[in-house]
Amino acid sequence: xxxxxxxxxxxxxxxxxxxxxxxxxxxxxxxxxxxxxxxxxxxxxxxxxxxxxxxxxxxxxxxxxxxxxxxxxxxxxxxxxxxxxxxxxxxxxxxxxxxxxxxxxxxxxxxxxxxxxxxxxxxxxxxxxxxxxxxxxxxxxxxxxxxxxxxxxxxxxxxxxxxxxxxxxxxxxxxxxxxxxxxxxxxxxxxxxxxxxxxxxxxxxxxxxxxxxxxxxxxxxxxxxxxxxxxxxxxxxxxxxxxxxxxxxxxxxxxxxxxxxxxxxxxxxxxxxxxxxxxxxxxxxxxxxxxxxxxxxxxxxxxxxxxxxxxxxxxxxxxxxxxxx
Amino acid sequence: xxxxxxxxxxxxxxxxxxxxxxxxxxxxxxxxxxxxxxxxxxxxxxxxxxxxxxxxxxxxxxxxxxxxxxxxxxxxxxxxxxxxxxxxxxxxxxxxxxxxxxxxxxxxxxxxxxxxxxxxxxxxxxxxxxxxxxxxxxxxxxxxxxxxxxxxxxxxxxxxxxxxxxxxxxxxxxxxxxxxxxxxxxxxxxxxxxxxxxxxxxxxxxxxxxxxxxxxxxxxxxxxxxxxxxxxxxxxxxxxxxxxxxxxxxxxxxxxxxxxxxxxxxxxxxxxxxxxxxxxxxxxxxxxxxxxxxxxxxxxxxxxxxxxxxxxxxxxxxxxxxx
Numbered sequence: 021x022x023x024x025x026x027x028x029x030x031x032x033x034x035x036x037x038x039x040x041x042x043x044x045x046x047x048x049x050x051x052x053x054x055x056x057x058x059x060x061x062x063x064x065x066x067x068x069x070x071x072x073x074x075x076x077x078x079x080x081x082x083x084x085x086x087x088x089x090x091x092x093x094x095x096x097x098x099x100x101x102x103x104x105x106x107x108x109x110x111x112x113x114x115x116x117x118x119x120x121x122x123x124x125x126x127x128x129x130x131x132x133x134x135x136x137x138x139x140x141x142x143x144x145x146x147x148x149x150x151x152x153x154x155x156x157x158x159x160x161x162x163x164x165x166x167x168x169x170x171x172x173x174x175x176x177x178x179x180x181x182x183x184x185x186x187x188x189x190x191x192x193x194x195x196x197x198x199x200x201x202x203x204x205x206x207x208x209x210x211x212x213x214x215x216x217x218x219x220x221x222x223x224x225x226x227x228x229x230x231x232x233x234x235x236x237x238x239x240x241x242x243x244x245x246x247x248x249x250x251x252x253x254x255x256x257x258x259x260x261x262x263x264x265x266x267x268x269x270x271x272x273x274x275x276x277x278x279x280x281x282x283x284x285x286x287x288x289x290x291x292x293x294x295x296x297x298x299x300x301x302x303x304x305x306x307x308x309x310x311x312x313x314x315x316x317x318x319x320x321x322x323x324x325x326x327x328x329x330x331x332x333x334x335x336x337x338x339x340x341x342x343x344x345x
Numbered sequence: 346x347x348x349x350x351x352x353x354x355x356x357x358x359x360x361x362x363x364x365x366x367x368x369x370x371x372x373x374x375x376x377x378x379x380x381x382x383x384x385x386x387x388x389x390x391x392x393x394x395x396x397x398x399x400x401x402x403x404x405x406x407x408x409x410x411x412x413x414x415x416x417x418x419x420x421x422x423x424x425x426x427x428x429x430x431x432x433x434x435x436x437x438x439x440x441x442x443x444x445x446x447x448x449x450x451x452x453x454x455x456x457x458x459x460x461x462x463x464x465x466x467x468x469x470x471x472x473x474x475x476x477x478x479x480x481x482x483x484x485x486x487x488x489x490x491x492x493x494x495x496x497x498x499x500x501x502x503x504x505x506x507x508x509x510x511x512x513x514x515x516x517x518x519x520x521x522x523x524x525x526x527x528x529x530x531x532x533x534x535x536x537x538x539x540x541x542x543x544x545x546x547x548x549x550x551x552x553x554x555x556x557x558x559x560x561x562x563x564x565x566x567x568x569x570x571x572x573x574x575x576x577x578x579x580x581x582x583x584x585x586x587x588x589x590x591x592x593x594x595x596x597x598x599x600x601x602x603x604x605x606x607x608x609x610x611x612x613x614x615x616x617x618x619x620x621x622x623x624x625x626x627x628x629x630x631x632x633x634x635x636x637x638x639x640x641x642x643x644x645x646x647x648x649x650x651x652x653x654x655x656x657x658x659x660x661x662x663x664x665x666x667x668x
Contacts (some may be wrong), residue, residue, distance in 0.1 A: 241448060242443055242445055242448040242449045243448060243449055243450055243451040243452075245398075245403055245443070245449075246443065246449045246450065246451075246511075246514075247451065248403055248435070249401055249403060249435055249436060249440065249441045250435060250436045250462060250463045250466070250514075251431070251432035251433065251434070251435030251436045251437060251463075251466065251467065252432070252462060252463075252466055253428075253429070253432055254428060260462075261451050264453055265451065265452070265453055268453075338453065339452070339453060340452070340453060340498045340500070341452055341498070341500050
């Protein structure tokens with residue numbers, strides 16, 4: 021069966037809507053950081069080797085004494101020219117710092133989301149087609165346990181079991197693996213297993229419940245009875261007529277959960293010492309490195325908005341009633 | 346007498362609920378001959394829809410289950426068949442259309458895809474041929490611009506048009522029996538007439554039989570040859586249309602016929618429409634005797650002592666009443 025094509029206008033409209041939302045987010049973020057206590061030059065103030073004149077000159081150079089709106093304006097103009105600012109602490113471009121860290125985070129989050137979806141869809145659909153069966157009960161129990169346990173707890177349990185007791189997996193994520201070829205990838209996979217599993221199982225548990233209830237909603241609908249009356253077989257009834265429609269709200273949920281996934285990733289990165297943007301964010305916050313904090317939070321905001329855009333487009337693609345409006 | 350196309354004997358379809366067994370269909374006998382239209386009438390909850398869905402085994406099991414009886418399709422009992430075996434009968438030999446055309450089509454596929462799905466499966470055609478077949482079916486049910494409309498989605502059709510699409514889908518494999526479960530209830534009056542007329546045309550064209558489930562006695566009078574009247578999971582009367590309207594024997598049937606609004610009476614003589622007093626008995630625990638006894642004007646002691654059998658009162662005219 022063919023799926024219909026999303027109109028180009030729909031996609032363009034959705035992309036245009038992104039611009040004001042990103043601007044709004046950046047204003048809020050910038051204002052929050054400006055209001056927050058802490059000054060990146062605190063350290064210099066207590067450092068006797070730095071004379072006050074130098075400090076004042078540095079502050080003037082980075083425009084720290086300008087009013088907030090002017091600083092925001094400078095930040096925005098620079099950003100539009102591709103300049104994300106300069107880290108006070110590591111003395112590097114913010115964009116360089118972020119680009120060093122972002123791929124790791126994206127791989128961990130991406131892999132965990134894929135894991136979550138790969139678990140949730142078959143388990144949720146199977147549970148819904150046999151409601152209150154043994155399989156359904158077991159799936160429900162595990163789902164409840166899964167999303168009741170916070171990631172920092174399951175992460176520590178996994179470390180205790182697989183790293184300390186069994187010594188199968190490394191519990192510190194290293195970016196500098198001294199190996200080449202297959203071994204290099206193998207080491208990377210080995211050290212990614214636990215962070216991905218922790219995030220993926222947590223997400224998957226919530227998704228299982230959602231997929232199950234979504235399928236249960238659809239399976240009672242009249243057109244499913246119509247599909248059964250066609251004699252196409254129960255398997256096709258479920259895959260073609262039930263799952264396809266039931267997944268539409270699931271797409272929204274996955275997209276809406278992206279902010280939660282990101283915050284979960286920050287915690288997970290701390291536990292496993294994954295050098296992603298989460299750990300970059302935490303260390304910059306502790307060091308009052310505002311340009312980096314601003315950069316990282318804004319990148320996360322962009323990613324969340326982009327995932328929502330993808331969800332909108334998928335939504336229009338999955339549900340023909342939407343894109344035509 | 347030739348073997349009937351469909352012969353339902355003593356069918357009991359019960360549903361298990363938290364409160365106990367609901368005896369939705371409790372011993373229904375009815376038959377349909379080749380090429381005839383049988384009306385199945387009765388008020389809401391009398392078991393007519395469950396009977397219809399039982400024929401195609403579209404009842405969710407659990408909670409539903411066949412407690413007793415036979416559904417003989419051309420002499421072969423459908424109840425013991427597996428779902429795979431049923432799938433060879435569904436759509437190909439017995440098709441069904443439902444009450445709600447607005448929700449009976451899948452919103453995410455084009456109507457062409459949904460009709461083609463049936464054609465491709467049962468006639469072993471390629472997708473392209475099946476889509477062409479779907480367009481042909483749409484033309485048959487008088488949908489304008491069928492070649493273009495075949496690529497439209499259900500939400501782009503009105504209620505009446507969707508019911509035409511459902512009919513096109515149901516007839517695409519030329520079934521021998523079409524079960525129409527209140528096909529016009531959700532449509533407005535002018536569209537109802539069009540749909541009934543279309544079904545009549547299709548019946549003549551394909552020579553199929555129709556099991557028309559309805560609660561509108563007017564519809565029955567216009568389209569059916571025979572009628573089965575159901576009440577609270579039982580058949581209470583069965584007769585040809587002429588006999589039923591001319592000489593209704595069961596008090597319930599008499600009540601149904603009297604409750605048809607009539608223009609020539611009500612307005613001029615200020616006569617009120619006659620309703621049947623009381624409500625349908627609880628099917629969790631049906632009364633032992635005649636189920637209509639509690640609402641019947643003529644009820645006697647004997648009525649509550651045992652379910653009266655269907656007895657023949659005229660040629661092909663059966664009634665379940667002691668009177």
